[in-house]
Amino acid sequence: MQFDRALAPALAPLFVFLWSTGFIGAKLGLPHVEALTFLSLRYAFVVLLLLAAVMAFRAPWPRDWRSVAHIAVAGVLMQAVYLGGVFVAIGQGLSAVLTALVVSLQPILTALLAGFLLGERVTRAQWAGLALGFVGVALVVLHSRTPGLPATWQATAMWPAVLALIGITAGTLYQKRFCPAFDLRSGGVIQFAASLMVTLPLAVTTESMQVDWALELVFALGWLVLMLSLGAISLLNVLIRRGTAVNVTRLFYLTPPTTAVIAWLVFDESLQPLAWLGMAVAALGVWLSRR
Numbered sequence: 001m002q003f004d005r006a007l008a009p010a011l012a013p014l015f016v017f018l019w020s021t022g023f024i025g026a027k028l029g030l031p032h033v034e035a036l037t038f039l040s041l042r043y044a045f046v047v048l049l050l051l052a053a054v055m056a057f058r059a060p061w062p063r064d065w066r067s068v069a070h071i072a073v074a075g076v077l078m079q080a081v082y083l084g085g086v087f088v089a090i091g092q093g094l095s096a097v098l099t100a101l102v103v104s105l106q107p108i109l110t111a112l113l114a115g116f117l118l119g120e121r122v123t124r125a126q127w128a129g130l131a132l133g134f135v136g137v138a139l140v141v142l143h144s145r146t147p148g149l150p151a152t153w154q155a156t157a158m159w160p161a162v163l164a165l166i167g168i169t170a171g172t173l174y175q176k177r178f179c180p181a182f183d184l185r186s187g188g189v190i191q192f193a194a195s196l197m198v199t200l201p202l203a204v205t206t207e208s209m210q211v212d213w214a215l216e217l218v219f220a221l222g223w224l225v226l227m228l229s230l231g232a233i234s235l236l237n238v239l240i241r242r243g244t245a246v247n248v249t250r251l252f253y254l255t256p257p258t259t260a261v262i263a264w265l266v267f268d269e270s271l272q273p274l275a276w277l278g279m280a281v282a283a284l285g286v287w288l289s290r291r
Contacts, residue, residue, distance in 0.1 A: 011235055016251055018232035020258035023100050026090045029220030032212040035087035036203035043196035046229040050188045059185040070179040075191020077171030080198040085164025094157035100256035102161035104137045107250045109169045133253035136281030139274055180241050184234045
């Protein structure tokens with residue numbers, strides 16, 4: 001118990017960093033494989049690893065089929081719909097930072113729905129923090145550009161990103177209400193297997209399923225499987241279990257600035273002085289909305 005309390009302050013920063021690298025991993029791997037095929041490979045490897053963990057540690061399974069269904073629905077929304085939208089958007093040319101911006105609308109959307117669906121009260125200070133956080137995120141995106149891409153948003157690539165926003169918002173609220181606590185190993189098998197069952201048929205019918213096993217793809221796939229699907233998703237489940245939906249989703253304001261910094265280092269996506277100011281404003285907004 002003392003060990004858990006000691007680690008608690010590190011959960012949120014670690015989650016933000018790992019979650020932000022997902023956009024980078026997608027951009028790194030997508031030149032070598034189509035989006036839904038990439039995700040299908042990712043889900044398949046995660047299911048195999050988690051099944052091995054379940055058998056090795058004899059992890060408990062949900063006691064009834066209703067619990068299994070709730071966990072599966074939350075998984076499809078947070079994995080198949082959210083990640084599918086993100087990967088397709090980036091695959092169609094939307095920059096990693098712009099994609100992160102669209103998804104970062106989640107805290108405001110969650111706050112609007114949390115009171116009605118979960119009975120969570122959002123204070124004025126939280127609303128002020130959420131609004132300030134979005135202003136900071138917008139500053140980051142407006143003053144960071146991807147070489148070779150137009151400054152204007154591409155409508156065809158925006159729709160999958162909007163679908164991703166709906167998926168992660170609905171998934172967070174659904175899981176908080178219907179299945180906030182479950183074993184991360186067996187529950188992960190259910191969530192990723194359900195996501196694979198949705199994503200793989202779409203990949204087979206809409207994509208060529210061809211894979212160029214370049215070093216970049218192998219690295220990106222390994223990182224996304226181990227650090228994102230096993231690491232970040234587990235952290236997100238822990239945070240949903242421990243906190244309110246609004247307090248969890250406010251962390252998504254920090255992912256575009258973090259993504260921007262990583263993209264600046266990895267892909268040379270430029271950052272202007274106002275982008276750095278936006279990061280500070282977004283962090284202030286998250287701090288104000290912490291309670």
